[in-house]
Amino acid sequence: MTDRPDTSRKSIKTYVPAYQKDEWRSHADELDMSQSEFVRTMVQAGRKGFTSGSEEPDSPASDPGGNVLETRVLELLSTDTYSWDELLEAVSDDIESRLDETLEDLQSTNRIRYSGRHGGYTLVGDGDGD
Template sequence: MADSADTSRTAVKTYVPAYQKDEWQSHADDLEMSQSEFVRTMVQAGRRGFETDHEEPGSPDANPGGNALETQVLNLLSSDTYSWEELLEAVSGDIESRLDDTLEELQADNRIRYSGRHGGYTTLEDDGN
């Protein structure tokens, strides 16, 4: 951020499904954050994957966009010792629930469906019907 950047606060408004807001609030509570702080932090974390001219703070190399996994692993290991399985579980988060939610949303939007004929999930464009 440039030294001349405006640091005054302003509101940002978005609309999400009620279940998603509840999930965000629950996660924010778990992290002892306000919901605003949680959303702001998650947006900034998500933007790292799209930036190409910023280095992740604390990263030992000049990897544009940073390496969030590296930071997460180092943060975890700074406070405890983990086995491979424990580290994998800690960094993967709740990927099963996220995948399930995404599949439900895609099906609700009629973009995919479960097809026994195709042996699993398929896009409707690939269905041939």
Template sequence: MEESVETTRKSVKTYVPEYQKDEWQSHAEELGMSQSEFVRTMVQAGRKGFDSSLEQPRSGDANPGGNGLETRVLELLSSDTYSWDELLETIGDDIEARLEETLSDLQDENRIRYSGRHGGYTVIEDTDGN
């Protein structure tokens, strides 16, 4: 199998006005994306507008209006031949990385926490009981 683009995840933080964050979150929900995925996608789309010669490595994430798994499988198969088990292992690694990043993002946003007492991750309730 051919080596793929480095996919180690790193955190990027920025500060925006509350109304803008709310708009981004709303738009992300409309597209069925996490807020992190939405911001990543919008930044990459914006970069293409600045310099069309930039090579944009694909992260394997879902894309608006598309099938992320289908795209990832086609990308893999365009560069090499994979068995069922190899594809499953490669795609599984991508899903594990996305889950880890999503859980980290939700914890950073104080929307979930890990609770040994409850045996895993739990949603943090709002002060108004939601």
């Protein structure tokens, strides 16, 4: 018996305003991702900013708990007033950059690769016969 997580696919339904779905579709297209992959990636990236008690590696000394999202919001608001959409865009750009850098690092160390056959990123040597 192994301690591997259940990787079977399950469906999740959510409802968002039409303009938001259009923005997500457009952004997913820019990143050459399916809409499902885009939403899955953004949710996972966003969760890292909300995990309580976990310290993030690049936490500034003044933020030892690792609440980078809180720090970023306070930095933004210290210089200007932002609407919800503007704040969301500002912090999402940072998450996208971090994800992109992380994926590049993992690929350069041959820990992951992009596989069309597997429909996206996959671990190297995950027992798929490659």
